[in-house]
Amino acid sequence: MANLTPRQTEILQFIEQRLRQEGYPPSQRDIAEHFGFAQNAARDHLQALARKGEIEISPNDARGIRLLREQTPPGLPLLGRIAAGAPVTAPSNAEHWLEIDPGLFQPRADFLHRVDGDSMIDAGILPGDLVGIHAQSGAENGQIIAACLYEPRGGFERITLKRYRRKGSVVTLHAENPRYEPIVIDLSQPAEDQEAAPFRIAGIMGGLLRTGAPR
Amino acid sequence: MANLTPRQTEILQFIEQRLRQEGYPPSQRDIAEHFGFAQNAARDHLQALARKGEIEISPNDARGIRLLREQTPPGLPLLGRIAAGAPVTAPSNAEHWLEIDPGLFQPRADFLHRVDGDSMIDAGILPGDLVGIHAQSGAENGQIIAACLYEPRGGFERITLKRYRRKGSVVTLHAENPRYEPIVIDLSQPAEDQEAAPFRIAGIMGGLLRTGAPR
DNA sequence: AGGACTACTGTTCGTTTGAACAGTACTTGT
DNA sequence: ACAAGTACTGTTCAAACGAACAGTAGTCCT
Numbered sequence: 455m456a457n458l459t460p461r462q463t464e465i466l467q468f469i470e471q472r473l474r475q476e477g478y479p480p481s482q483r484d485i486a487e488h489f490g491f492a493q494n495a496a497r498d499h500l501q502a503l504a505r506k507g508e509i510e511i512s513p514n515d516a517r518g519i520r521l522l523r524e525q526t527p528p529g530l531p532l533l534g535r536i537a538a539g540a541p542v543t544a545p546s547n548a549e550h551w552l553e554i555d556p557g558l559f560q561p562r563a564d565f566l567h568r569v570d571g572d573s574m575i576d577a578g579i580l581p582g583d584l585v586g587i588h589a590q591s592g593a594e595n596g597q598i599i600a601a602c603l604y605e606p607r608g609g610f611e612r613i614t615l616k617r618y619r620r621k622g623s624v625v626t627l628h629a630e631n632p633r634y635e636p637i638v639i640d641l642s643q644p645a646e647d648q649e650a651a652p653f654r655i656a657g658i659m660g661g662l663l664r665t666g667a668p669r
Numbered sequence: 670m671a672n673l674t675p676r677q678t679e680i681l682q683f684i685e686q687r688l689r690q691e692g693y694p695p696s697q698r699d700i701a702e703h704f705g706f707a708q709n710a711a712r713d714h715l716q717a718l719a720r721k722g723e724i725e726i727s728p729n730d731a732r733g734i735r736l737l738r739e740q741t742p743p744g745l746p747l748l749g750r751i752a753a754g755a756p757v758t759a760p761s762n763a764e765h766w767l768e769i770d771p772g773l774f775q776p777r778a779d780f781l782h783r784v785d786g787d788s789m790i791d792a793g794i795l796p797g798d799l800v801g802i803h804a805q806s807g808a809e810n811g812q813i814i815a816a817c818l819y820e821p822r823g824g825f826e827r828i829t830l831k832r833y834r835r836k837g838s839v840v841t842l843h844a845e846n847p848r849y850e851p852i853v854i855d856l857s858q859p860a861e862d863q864e865a866a867p868f869r870i871a872g873i874m875g876g877l878l879r880t881g882a883p884r
Numbered sequence: 885a886g887g888a889c890t891a892c893t894g895t896t897c898g899t900t901t902g903a904a905c906a907g908t909a910c911t912t913g914t
Numbered sequence: 915a916c917a918a919g920t921a922c923t924g925t926t927c928a929a930a931c932g933a934a935c936a937g938t939a940g941t942c943c944t
Binding site: 473479510512518519520552559575580596660662666 | 694
Binding site: 696697698708709712726728729730731732733 | 900901902903904
């Protein structure tokens with residue numbers, strides 16, 4: 455589908471450029487004149503682009519070119535529970551889709567996670583906050599990670615924020631609240647539960663969005 | 670400039686709608702057909718809109734309508750220090766302009782403020798956080814406000830976050846950190862400093878953006 | 885070796901479209 | 915009272931434009 459020839463890509467980019475610059479698409483003769491060929495060559499290219507699903511042509515309409523494959527407005531999915539084994543970033547899990555620039559977070563966020571407890575309150579992370587998570591499978595000591603913990607009853611995974619620390623083969627997941635006990639996992643001893651790993655790293659925290667004032 | 674008649678507004682909105690729906694502007698006859706009048710009426714309206722600076726017409730081009738007054742990509746100014754007396758939302762004060770949907774915050778944010786101390790740490794607001802502020806001159810008890818405090822040396826105003834409480838004519842601005850003393854202002858006694866009010870409310874907090882993980 | 889696809893030229897045809905000219909009725913500002 | 919602007923109708927015209935038909939040369943696949 456997305457197998458455009460170099461020439462077709464040029465023509466598509468020209469259409470996009472004219473749309474940005476002028477606010478309306480070029481006519482077939484505009485395209486022909488710009489590239490220095492005849493009108494019918496432009497028409498052929500447009501029909502090829504339409505065949506490949508890049509554009510749509512309204513018959514008999516002057517400049518009747520509509521871009522499909524629109525530039526997706528930059529946004530992030532808000533993920534809740536995650537089906538076990540499913541890739542974290544699968545948008546099918548998304549509760550909502552928020553229009554935020556992923557690049558606002560550092561490192562750049564791949565999805566958002568809604569905090570639902572007060573376990574990270576001493577790190578300034580309150581219940582209800584949306585945390586921007588950069589999806590990656592490893593982490594460095596001291597980083598706050600989105601840990602995927604398997605829920606034996608239910609068959610889904612649950613994302614929890616924890617501060618990550620590893621010493622040798624022992625990983626400790628700390629809460630930032632003295633009322634919560636850290637979770638200790640010894641990687642050298644295989645989990646008693648062989649169906650799923652006891653935890654995995656979904657990503658690291660890249661920032662936070664609070665959509666309202668705290669009470 | 671922006672004095673459009675109801676009819677002209679209708680026509681402008683129709684053009685915007687068609688641009689979104691079809692990807693290209695309507696022809697004069699499209700407009701005429703939609704509103705049920707002759708092509709020349711459409712032309713008159715377009716020329717009126719062009720005269721008022723709403724659109725630009727490319728002569729002899731089919732559908733040669735370009736929208737000026739583009740939909741501003743939704744974003745928020747990041748305000749630092751504010752010149753005394755200047756309206757808070759004056760974008761000239763903006764350090765940066767971040768592309769965030771103001772509606773993500775509740776109430777909707779008008780600008781962002783970068784927190785530069787740990788005075789609100791117990792409310793989950795850390796130094797470096799960007800707080801979304803809804804500009805308004807009043808506040809209710811218990812709300813977190815962006816207070817504009819006049820700096821005698823320097824001649825500028827400084828925005829500080831405080832929790833607002835008022836009892837009769839006495840306003841107390843609390844920090845959310847026991848190491849900071851609350852600021853008490855008695856509104857019944859005029860300020861010794863007659864040049865500027867000792868404080869004013871720039872707005873109330875509508876949310877928070879943290880562009881990075883806490884250390 | 886042949887079919888499909890790309891990348892064009894050249895010409896003709898008919899519709900779409902913007903432009904221009906002339907005119908009407910109503911409202912608003914000075 | 916008059917000019918300017920709004921909100922239209924109606925007609926004509928030429929340029930802009932998409933569509934169709936016919937044809938060429940090259941590449942790529944099987």
